[in-house]
Amino acid sequence: MALVKTVATTPFAGQKPGTSGLRKKVAVFVQPHYLENFVQSVFDSIGDTTGKTLALGGDGRYFNRTAIQIILRMAAAAGFSRVMVGRGGILSTPAASCVIRKYKTFGGIILSASHNPGGPNEDFGIKYNIPAGGPAPEAITEAIYARSLAIDSYRTVESEDIDLDRLGIVRIGEMEVEVFDPVVDYADLMETLVDFDAIRALFASGFRMRFDAMNAVTGPYAHEILERRLGAAVGTVMNGIPLEDFGGGHPDPNLVHAHDLVAALAGPDAPDFGAASDGDGDRNMILGRDFYVTPSDSLAVLAANAPLCPGYKRGLAGIARSMPTSAAADRVAAKLGIPCFETPTGWKFFGTLLDSGKATLCGEESFGTGSDHVREKDGLWAVLMWLNVLACRRESVADIVTAHWREFGRNVYSRHDYEGIESAAAEGLMDRLRGLSLAGTVLDGRTVAVFDDFAYTDPVDGSVSTKQGIRVLFSDGARIVYRLSGTGTQGATLRVYIERYEDDPTRHALDPQVALADLITTARTLAEIEARTGRTEPTVIT
Known part of the structure; x- marks a missing residue:
């Protein structure tokens, strides 16, 4: 039986999960106790883990294998009876959801920074998915963050690394580790x-x-x-x-x-x-x-x-x-x-x-x-x-x-991303927009029907989410949306969404940047993008 070891620690600032978990540079994650603090905060926030099964894997990026070994030892200390790990540490995010649902595990830990670059100098990420197979809701992520601010110790066991490339079952103390084919299910x-x-x-x-x-x-x-x-x-x-x-x-x-x-x-x-x-x-x-x-x-x-x-x-x-x-x-x-x-x-x-x-x-x-x-x-x-x-x-x-x-009909649509903006400049841009009162005004010939910061009340559980993006909805059905992305690890990404409806088939083939040119100009001018960010053009247009 492996001996559980309690390790003293102190909180790290900024371990607040975003829309897709916690994402930071690898250099942040490899700090002593950093990953361990977050994992312990997860285990402390999701209920009794004794005797439960956990799914575990990631996208194979740098630090993936090391992180899995750390998490396995901590899962053993937390009382999990079984952890299912994708061979080689590999498990795509949708496949992880599939495994969680099929085998009715107590959720899973997915190691990924999604579409962000990987490597020693790039990004890493971690998130907890609930037993239904989806990302943890805000109530759980807020609990994880609150725990990360107060944590003073974490628990682990001493054991050898397991062979992540060999299918089969091994043990870490009393806990069974199953290395399985991540593709078949x-x-x-x-x-x-x-x-x-x-x-x-x-x-x-x-x-x-x-x-x-x-x-x-x-x-x-x-x-x-x-x-x-x-x-x-x-x-x-x-x-x-x-x-x-x-x-x-x-x-x-x-x-x-x-x-x-x-x-x-x-x-x-x-x-x-x-x-x-x-x-x-x-x-x-x-x-x-x-x-x-x-x-x-x-x-x-x-x-x-x-x-x-x-x-x-x-x-x-x-x-x-x-x-x-x-x-x-x-x-x-x-x-x-x-x-x-x-x-x-x-x-x-x-x-x-x-x-x-x-x-x-x-x-x-x-x-x-x-x-x-x-x-x-x-x-x-x-x-x-x-x-x-x-x-x-x-x-x-x-x-x-x-x-x-x-x-x-065609909803002509484009997204303009301004990546790596100084965070203070991005927040200032959004704060200024929130302070405007535009409903009923005319912008470049279009009447603004609705101007708001999108809020959502879940029709099932009644939960409320606010400040989800600034909307400029015009009376002719066109719209502009401004939103800061939560998926980056450095600076801020401003996303600007531009859309209008076109029911004339002879105009469906137009390049969206041409068809939306007037709205694009309105969007940039209204938000003072160039003046506030120094960017004359988006980083990526899709």
Whole structure:
């Protein structure tokens, strides 16, 4: 029996989990006691852990393996009877949710900074997911933070590191550690949701695709599902080996960071379909030949075509989207006669809607799409849903999306990110906007119908979330949204969302930056972006 050791410690400032857990530079996490303090704060805040099972794994980034060994010893000291660890320390975020739900564990710890860069000088992250499989709600994250401010000791046991690459069961004291295949359970779940036979037939017909795993966690999942189970050609998966520094790249599936994939999908000889996923596998980007599908449109198209997929033949109970996501999904919901819920950004806000059966599909404009099969956004699932739709309709990606616009109209939409802004400047910009009173005024020829700081009351549990983004809603249906992102580790990221509805099919093909040019100018001028941040252009436009 391993001897539990109590180690004296003192609190660290700033261990407050954001929308997706605690994210800091590796140099912060490797400080003595830093990770241990946070893990102990989690264990102290989630109830009695004695005799419980915990899921554990991450995206394979630098410090992942070391952190797992530390957490295993602390889990043994906390009285867990079993920890399920993905082989090699690998477990994508959606697969972790799958495992938590399938094996009814007492939640799980996921080690990831998602789409942020990895490596000794880059980012690391950790979050706790609850037994339902989703991110911890604010009540739990606030409890974790409160505990981190008062912690004076943590508990661990002394033991040798376990071999994370060997499948099987070992023990740390009285606790059983099962190293399991991180792919099988997730792949099996996918076979119940989409029509693998139809997709196999699509590939057999000569259909070609490229999937960029960005040297991140989704590589093993994509190799197994796309190339082995579905018969896509070997080489379909690009950058399929998870690396601690993601090959020096930025594992964010957008038009800038997935540039090799974007280039591969250009020209008459390009593959028919392209997709990418991010560091921990919960985000996705969808491309056709010379055609980019915005995440907002992707959610709407999948919702409209969901009954083509076996897992959704019953139809949808409802759709949920984050507030900054375009209203394209609202138009689908209206035609289907189902509700569309508008929530704050952060997947945890979808959890109660999914658990209560109020929503089936959900999505965020930040390249996240998912359904009630897990309680996380799921990048590879979205890719498989698209493949199922393509297999049934036998049309190109571009034809499917443009047909959708003809039926529902197009919500022309763009997001402008200003990354790495000085935090004080970003907060000052937002505080000034909050102090304005614009309802009823005219900005550049448009009348402001609503000007507010978005607040949300959960329709299931009644919880209230405030200061979720400043909205400028115009009487003609156009809108501008300003929001500070909570996913970075250095400085602040200002996200500006610009949208207007276009029902004229002859204007659907316009470049969004052209179609939204006047609103973009209004957005920059209103917020005094250049004067307050020194930025003349966004870092990334999507």
